[in-house]
Amino acid sequence: MTARSVRGLLAVPLLAALVTGCGIRPTEVPTDFGGAPSRVPCSLSGPAVSTQSSRGVPVQVFLLCGSSLVAVDRAVRVPEGTPDARRRVIVAQGLLDQLAASPSAAEKGAGYTTHVPGGLGVTGPGPKDPEDALRLSTAPDRLTSYALAQLVCTLSDSAATEGDGSVILGGPASEPLRRYACTDDVRNRPGTTEPPSGDVTAG
Numbered sequence: 001m002t003a004r005s006v007r008g009l010l011a012v013p014l015l016a017a018l019v020t021g022c023g024i025r026p027t028e029v030p031t032d033f034g035g036a037p038s039r040v041p042c043s044l045s046g047p048a049v050s051t052q053s054s055r056g057v058p059v060q061v062f063l064l065c066g067s068s069l070v071a072v073d074r075a076v077r078v079p080e081g082t083p084d085a086r087r088r089v090i091v092a093q094g095l096l097d098q099l100a101a102s103p104s105a106a107e108k109g110a111g112y113t114t115h116v117p118g119g120l121g122v123t124g125p126g127p128k129d130p131e132d133a134l135r136l137s138t139a140p141d142r143l144t145s146y147a148l149a150q151l152v153c154t155l156s157d158s159a160a161t162e163g164d165g166s167v168i169l170g171g172p173a174s175e176p177l178r179r180y181a182c183t184d185d186v187r188n189r190p191g192t193t194e195p196p197s198g199d200v201t202a203g
Contacts, residue, residue: 006013076095
C-alpha cells in the first residue's frame with residue numbers, strides 16, 4: 001500500500017469526525033420529516049380573541065366546535081346610562097346577533113360553526129311575565145337542538161339574565177314561558193341533549 005493510500009484511509013474517519021462535530025449527522029437514507037404541523041382543533045390565537053373584546057362590553061358566546069359547545073370572546077355595544085331593564089335586552093340582542101354571525105376566518109379554520117339563524121330578535125318581558133324573562137321572535141321549540149343549546153348557554157351566563165346558569169325564554173306574544181338551564185351534558189352533547197326546562201307561571 002502506498003503512502004498516498006494510507007493518508008486517504010486516515011482522512012475518512014477524520015472527515016466523519018469533523019462532520020459530526022459540526023452538528024451534521026451522516027445518514028444513509030433520505031429523511032422524511034412529514035407534513036407541516038396542523039392547527040389544534042378548537043384552539044384560537046390570543047390576538048384574534050383580544051381584538052373582538054376591544055370593541056365594546058366583553059361578553060362570551062357559545063359556538064359549536066367538534067361535537068361540543070365552546071365559549072369564545074365577543075363584545076356588545078351598550079350606550080352609557082342605559083337603564084338596567086333596557087340594558088338586558090340590548091345585551092341579549094347583541095348576543096343573538098353575535099351567535100348568528102359567521103365565525104371569523106381564524107375560528108372557521110379551527111373548526112367553529114354556529115347553528116343560530118340570522119334575524120332572530122328578542123324583547124323584554126310582557127306585562128304579566130317575570131321581570132327576567134326574554135321573548136324571542138321565534139319560539140324556542142322551533143329552533144334546532146344545536147341552536148337552542150347555543151342560545152341557552154350563552155344567555156344563561158350573561159348580563160342579560162340573573163347569571164345563575166338558567167334563562168327564562170318564550171316565543172312572541174302569549175307563547176308559554178319556560179326556564180332553561182345550561183348543563184355540562186348540554187355543553188358536551190348539544191346535538192343529542194336538549195337543555196332541561198320547566199314551566200314558568202306568568203304573574
